[in-house]
Amino acid sequence: DSGVTQTPKHLITATGQRVTLRCSPRSGDLSVYWYQQSLDQGLQFLIQYYNGEERAKGNILERFSAQQFPDLHSELNLSSLELGDSALYFCASSTANSPLHFGNGTRLTVT
Amino acid sequence: DQQVKQNSPSLSVQEGRISILNCDYTNSMFDYFLWYKKYPAEGPTFLISISSIKDKNEDGRFTVFLNKSAKHLSLHIVPSQPGDSAVYFCAARSGNTGKLIFGQGTTLQVKP
Numbered sequence: 394d395s396g397v398t399q400t401p402k403h404l405i406t407a408t409g410q411r412v413t414l415r416c417s418p419r420s421g422d423l424s425v426y427w428y429q430q431s432l433d434q435g436l437q438f439l440i441q442y443y444n445g446e447e448r449a450k451g452n453i454l455e456r457f458s459a460q461q462f463p464d465l466h467s468e469l470n471l472s473s474l475e476l477g478d479s480a481l482y483f484c485a486s487s488t489a490n491s492p493l494h495f496g497n498g499t500r501l502t503v504t
Numbered sequence: 505d506q507q508v509k510q511n512s513p514s515l516s517v518q519e520g521r522i523s524i525l526n527c528d529y530t531n532s533m534f535d536y537f538l539w540y541k542k543y544p545a546e547g548p549t550f551l552i553s554i555s556s557i558k559d560k561n562e563d564g565r566f567t568v569f570l571n572k573s574a575k576h577l578s579l580h581i582v583p584s585q586p587g588d589s590a591v592y593f594c595a596a597r598s599g600n601t602g603k604l605i606f607g608q609g610t611t612l613q614v615k616p
Contacts, residue, residue, distance in 0.1 A: 395547060424602055435508075435593065435608040436548070441601060449601040483547055487602055492538055495547030 396420065399484050399496035407504055411472040414499045418465055418486030424448065425467040426493060427459055430481040442467055474503045507531045508596050510607035518615055523581040525610050527594035530575065534596040538604065539568060539579045542591040551592075552579070584614045 396419035406412055418425050423444045428436040438451035442461035453459075456474075461467040471478060479502050485493035509528045517523045525539075535556045540548035554561040554568045554577070561568050567580045581588055591611050595604040 395549065397547070399547075426603060428606075435510075436606040438603050438605065441603050443601075449603045451603070485547075490602070492550040492553060493602070493604055494550065495540075497545070497547045 395494040395496060397484060397486050397494050397496035399482075399499050401499060402497070403500050403502075405502045405504065406474060408474055408476060410474050410503075411470065412474065412501065414469040414471070414482050414484075414501075416467045416469070416484030416486075416496060418467070418484075419494055422486035422488050422494070423465065424487045424489075425461055425465070426485040426487070427453075427467070427469050428483040428485065428495075430483065430498075431477075432480075436483060439469070471501070476503050479503045506608075507534075508594060508605050508607040510592075510594055510610050512610050513608070514611045514613070516613045516615065517584050519586055520583045523579075523584045523588065523612055523614065525579040525581075525592050525594070525612065527577045527579075527607055528575060529577075529596050531596070531598060531605075532575070533598050534605075536597040537568070537570060537577050538595045538597070539566075540593045540595060540606075541588075542593065542609070548593055581612075584612075586614050586616050588612060589614050 398417040427439040439453040441449040481498045483498045485495045538553040539551040542548045591609045594607045
């Protein structure tokens with residue numbers, strides 16, 4: 394158990410809809426990262442938050458947004474969903490200079 | 505622009521033998537490299553890491569080698585066990601944000 398909790402585990406929705414993925418980091422970790430893993434692909438970095446502030450941005454679409462709340466949990470919002478957004482979305486957390494610890498992911502299926 | 509590449513999608517080895525997983529990178533600013541292991545329906549779990557100032561790091565059956573001049577790292581598993589069967593990702597860190605850039609992964613199958 395990594396200590397990182399992601400909900401929901403599975404999500405099935407239709408094109409054009411909006412969903413919210415939630416992540417609770419390990420206790421004490423200030424950084425939260427979001428990654429996307431599409432079929433047969435590696436993990437693509439989306440965005441990082443540190444103590445509530447955006448710290449780094451990767452290949453995140455404009456239709457996607459994220460935030461980190463004062464209690465350090467984070468949400469990833471995906472809107473105007475397309476079939477190609479179907480993927481595994483992972484959240485990870487870390488303290489300074491420590492390896493990232495990943496949750497078990499949310500599997501999003503867009504139909 | 506794939507800055508971290510794992511060119512072998514899969515690898516099959518016999519139990520007890522050595523498994524060697526390879527990874528190449530292009531960004532000379534990477535200062536820290538990691539290997540993660542992933543089982544189905546689970547998130548990646550940290551396995552072993554190496555700083556760019558070292559060329560080898562060992563932890564039990566796992567050893568990571570770094571060749572900076574060749575921009576290449578490898579993970580050796582000796583002896584390989586069936587429980588090692590998983591997808592292995594190499595990752596690299598650049599700068600002070602902590603974010604990691606991942607390779608595409610190599611699926612290792614260890615046959616009994």
